[in-house]
Amino acid sequence: MSTFGNGGREARFWTTEGDRVKCELCPHFCKIADGKAGICRVRKNEGGKLYTLIYGKASSITPDPIEKKPLFHFHPGTHSLSFGTVGCNYSCPFCQNYSISQSKPEDVHLKKVDPEDVVPLVEKNRCEGVSWTYNEPSIWHEFTYDCSKLVKEAGYYTSYVTNGYINEEPLREIAPYLDAMNIDLKSMDDGFYKRLCKARVQPVLDTLVLAEELGIHIEITNLVIPGENDTKEGFEKMTKWIVESLGDDVPLHFSRFHPDYQMIDHPRTPLKTLGTAYQIAKDAGLKYVYVGNVPSNERENTMCPNCGNMVIERWGFSISKNDLDGKRCKNCGETVDVVL
Numbered sequence: 088m089s090t091f092g093n094g095g096r097e098a099r100f101w102t103t104e105g106d107r108v109k110c111e112l113c114p115h116f117c118k119i120a121d122g123k124a125g126i127c128r129v130r131k132n133e134g135g136k137l138y139t140l141i142y143g144k145a146s147s148i149t150p151d152p153i154e155k156k157p158l159f160h161f162h163p164g165t166h167s168l169s170f171g172t173v174g175c176n177y178s179c180p181f182c183q184n185y186s187i188s189q190s191k192p193e194d195v196h197l198k199k200v201d202p203e204d205v206v207p208l209v210e211k212n213r214c215e216g217v218s219w220t221y222n223e224p225s226i227w228h229e230f231t232y233d234c235s236k237l238v239k240e241a242g243y244y245t246s247y248v249t250n251g252y253i254n255e256e257p258l259r260e261i262a263p264y265l266d267a268m269n270i271d272l273k274s275m276d277d278g279f280y281k282r283l284c285k286a287r288v289q290p291v292l293d294t295l296v297l298a299e300e301l302g303i304h305i306e307i308t309n310l311v312i313p314g315e316n317d318t319k320e321g322f323e324k325m326t327k328w329i330v331e332s333l334g335d336d337v338p339l340h341f342s343r344f345h346p347d348y349q350m351i352d353h354p355r356t357p358l359k360t361l362g363t364a365y366q367i368a369k370d371a372g373l374k375y376v377y378v379g380n381v382p383s384n385e386r387e388n389t390m391c392p393n394c395g396n397m398v399i400e401r402w403g404f405s406i407s408k409n410d411l412d413g414k415r416c417k418n419c420g421e422t423v424d425v426v427l
């Protein structure tokens with residue numbers, strides 16, 4: 088890979104179309120004129136070549152409980168060293184991390200980090216793995232790929248917290264080095280995605296199916312926004328699709344909205360709405376359904392799908408009780424779907 092003046096590095100997944108470069112990393116397929124960047128702000132055409140502007144540049148590096156991602160069925164009780172940078176291929180007006188997701192690389196102080204730095208940092212922070220998170224990690228592909236390979240080779244786990252807006256080829260490329268993904272499924276309504284995220288729903292559904300086929304552990308987060316994606320019919324459609332397309336053992340997290348960024352006119356999600364969503368998901372047959380962003384609620388605990396025993400009790404982002412023997416419920420011996 089070559090570099091150019093402002094510290095960028097030649098990107099992968101692009102072709103030339105006329106006098107533009109066409110980025111093929113995500114379903115936007117931006118056609119970018121010379122001197123311009125794509126929708127995500129971090130991939131730029133410079134003299135007819137596409138460069139990533141964020142290789143080795145992190146906005147934050149923090150050890151987090153894996154429960155915070157949220158990943159509840161993946162190495163519970165461990166910490167992951169969590170890396171974010173800037174940029175996003177969505178433009179959601181409700182983004183809770185908009186100060187980095189909607190910024191350009193030059194607008195934020197970014198720390199330099201080399202792939203070879205990552206494993207020593209994981210060890211120094213006593214983490215069991217790495218999470219690529221805070222902003223959209225798939226647009227950081229070249230760096231997360233190089234680092235994840237090294238992290239896996241050193242015996243640690245890797246995970247993405249992602250909107251799922253990535254094309255098949257790059258997802259297949261990183262899959263051998265990616266253990267888990269928490270994927271946002273914001274709605275089943277394409278109109279919601281077009282209007283609020285400036286994206287489409289089908290590529291997200293395709294990513295969910297492909298990630299599971301590739302053997303990546305997946306969990307789904309649905310941020311429930313009052314008046315936008317909170318109808319019973321919407322919850323029914325989503326949970327039915329999950330059961331039929333991915334299976335009944337995929338953990339689903341309904342997350343409470345709070346007013347932020349350009350959506351401060353909407354109220355917090357009523358607890359009643361979250362309760363309705365939870366019940367619809369359970370009625371659809373999903374075994375593991377959670378309600379998040381509501382401190383210390385009982386729907387953050389994992390129940391045995393056979394006998395109902397509370398096998399993992401959570402308090403905030405920590406585990407206050409573990410009633411599993413390996414993956415088995417100590418009460419009835421049922422195997423609980425969890426990656427250890």
Ligand code: SF4
Binds near residue numbers: 116124126127129176
């Ligand atoms: S990754 Fe960025 S530049 Fe590439 S297609 Fe997506 S939004 Fe456009």
